[in-house]
Amino acid sequence: MKVANRHSDCCAAEKHTHTNDNHKHASDEHGDDDGHDHGSTEPQSWLSHWPLLTALTVVIVMMVLEYGFHITFSNLIQLIIFIPAYLLAGYNVLDLAFRKAMRLDFFNEFFLMSVATVGAFAIGSYSEGVAVMVFYAIGEWFQDTAVSNAKRSIKALLDIRPDAVDVIRDGKIITVNPAEVNIDEVIQIKPGEKVALDGVLLSEKATFNTAALTGESKPDNKNKGEQVLAGMINLNQLSEIQVKASFKDSKLSKILEMVQDATARKSQTQLFISRFAKVYTPIVFLLAVLVVGLPYFFVADYVFRDWLYRGLVFLVISCPCALVVSIPLGYFGGIGLASKNGILFKGSNFLDVMTQVDTVVMDKTGTLTKGVFDVQRVVSNNFDEKELLKLAAAIESKSTHPIATAIVKHAGDVLQDVKIEQVEEVAGHGLKGLINGKEVLAGNARLLDKFQITYDKAISEEADTIVVIAVAGQYAGYITIADELKEDAKQAISALHALKIQTVMLSGDKQTVVDKVAKLLGIDHAFGNLLPENKVEQVEALKQQGKHLAFVGDGVNDAPVVALADAGIAMGGLGSDATIETADIVIQNDQPSKIVTAIKIGRLTKKIVWQNIALAMGVKVIVLILGAGGVATLWEAVIADVGVALLAILNAVRIQQMKV
Structure with a gap:
């Protein structure tokens, strides 16, 4: 079962291929290239993040001692305390930065954060260097959690296929995996159970909850011979269903596959942001270098340490992760909201x-x-009316069109001794075949025109849908059909x-x-x-x-x-x-009003995504200017960066809770 990986490299915006749940990516021996298993949807416990939490505790305690009790420590003591905390919080980031640097990939968030924090240590800003790494790691943690939750909620909407089903074999009921059931076998569904496979109802009648497929909780009453789909829930009585599609070919399986594939198809906005990040990051590095070096030629009292600090602030705030994570997350939210409303976007x-x-x-x-037709009248032309209906039902029995079904249903049990041969569809016109050795045509008036058969042109004035019938080259009459x-x-x-x-x-x-x-x-x-x-x-x-x-x-x-x-x-x-x-889009419950819902969800998603873009870029530009001017410190930079990322993520996540 394929699941699309999250965009794994926020700054480089590398495009990963799909992974299989049962086979890890080659790089997974070290984790994904970004240090996170974004393909997984399993939530991680707080205890699994003990290194980060330990580092956070150290930062908080040292801040309380310094600013609350005015206790200061020598540089050596600070190094002894802060270096272990820094390594606990930033080991993965430093490792990934080194591995990417070995591949001559320097323009990524990991290298950016490593340079900024090591630089902070170099100029003696130990607590700030650790804080930058700690809060960056916390931001990544929240991002990973949000993406995993979004994917898991989308998957959970439709991954409701039962893993066992009761099938009747040799007069006995045995429980097997749905994948082992053959077409035309009979399965038994108890009240409250989910239907595992597509088929037709053999019981006289049954009532099903179709919410999993359609988003509508209204019970659906089915009669014998009507279609029942996997994912429906049997509500009130033991029912038997004859299987008509294998497990992998059921509509529910196909729908689930569509939703999983949807997360891999990127929008134009996502693609733009990915391309933007590839250009943006090198420019930021260059600007940071200019912030440090260019003032040397213009500022009379140039102090390298001060301007290096400003350059480090510039690097920290410039990380585009909020953009490259929150935007795909916004689209995941849109897909999830659509699925809740019975609409599947394939990308x-x-x-x-x-x-x-x-x-x-x-x-x-x-x-x-509705496509549920009823025969209104049978009008013959110098032909026995019952025989006309019988011939029409015989040839239409070879079609699955709703009109054909209505005629066969109206005719009743008249096809026992009828010989039906060589039935073929004439595209856009109707059917042609041999019924008891006679050539029969059944379809619209254009079918008779095609075979140059004369008929009463007045039938074109009929307000209802008509099926015109010709027997042995002669116009025999027509049947009127009404749809609701x-x-x-x-x-x-x-x-x-x-x-x-x-x-x-x-x-x-x-x-x-x-x-x-x-x-x-x-x-x-x-x-x-x-x-x-x-x-x-x-x-x-x-x-x-x-x-x-x-x-x-x-x-x-x-x-x-x-x-x-x-x-x-x-x-x-x-x-x-x-x-x-x-x-490209599937409306599961066949309601035309869902077309409007799909348009509204598209517009809502785009609105949220552009809100995130404006928020992230606006705050970054302001803090970049303040940092270059020496007003913003590393504290403001990291809080602004992480804060913007979290606000953008929360804004994206709320899409799934909205009503349209």
Whole structure:
């Protein structure tokens, strides 16, 4: 199971590859290159930090003695006391600085802190040198803890797969690991247990809590034959489920993998800060050297020790760690907040993309409507009505489309003696096949046009969705299907308009149906009678107009458009695997209102991240000026550096507690 490492080198901003939980990185014999195991999400106890706590105690005691009781010690006594404390607090930093220096890497926070603190000792500022190292190490400790907690909270949101499941084999119930269960085997779920694998319900009915998958705690009632997904919790009675996907292929496993991979995809802001740190650190070193040496040529009473002290202050405050840690942490928080709301961002870069979206393009069926169809009428044309329904149900039984499912359900048990052969999908049109030796076509009116079959053109005026049927080359009639709008569809469109976002609907359904839905919801522009390639053309046309697009869809035919949009959003409940895998963002509970939530989370995350950038840079610039001017001491420098880092981290962490 892959987990993305935290950015390991705050100043050098090196990009690490993923590690595997079971195999440590080659450098791990010494810890990661930054001296911390950022890949781990296990919390460390206070006792494991006894060297740092001991050093902190020494600093506090010496400060109390000096400033509280005015007790001073000779330089030798101070060295005897402070050098062990310095080594306890800074051993890891000194070790890493040395190892990086051996690779000619001098522009990093470890070398920076080592130079600053050793320099403080060189000019006799022992307590300040130790304090700089102690507070820097404390800041790193808090940073590591915050990053680990952020990753652990994201992982915990979805890592809820049971590690055991009851499977029925040879009439006996045995408990096995879910990975050992085969497709089509039957598993038994007790009340209160989590479903371990995707499948269909064999019991007559059951009720499930789907909060882990959708973010919604509302119970979901399932009937026999309906889909049940891993991660749902059985609420009220013993249920049997026939497995339809292996453990690794379940939607929950794929979702978990998406979330883990998401922490590795960096946003443009993160990438900019990483590049900035690589340039910024060498410049800071140069400026520190100039602060020390340049006044020699211009200041009459130049004292090397005083200007060296100012240069050391300059080095301490210049560390960009607050930026390079708090910014990824802000994006982790955004991903975590989205997951809590049933939205999966496959990378922090897509949080940024959603802040730029000015047009949301949506599919109709399964996105704005429930995709749960009911047959309204069966209209025959010189053909037996029951036979027409039977033939339509036979060919549609080979399709998983919601319309096909509705026709098969409406027909009932009529397919026992029907011979079904050579069924093929005509993309964007419908189905063609042999039913009891007769060629049957079932789909939209364009299907009959394609095969040059004459039909009553008046059917195009039907307000409902229709499936037109031809038998043996002759128009035989049609079936009308009605779909329901999702409860929050109108609210979603209104909320998008409130955010000044344009809405567009693209559908393969006929224009009369599309216009009806668009009018009910208040959609700005609606286009019907579209084949998959027509949807692509519409999206390309919008992009050529300079629009920043999010496309929302659920069907296999939506996958190309999802891939083309700036942000591809898939409805994860009813959505096809192809669309979910292609999408950048997955809405787990299929609610259109979550599109608005995703945009708001993106904007909120960006706001927090830029607050951190402004805070860190603002304070650093002020203290850098004060330090160069001799006003700020090492104490102010380290407190400002650590304080800014902690404030930025707390600001980033609070994202996950916010409501949108």
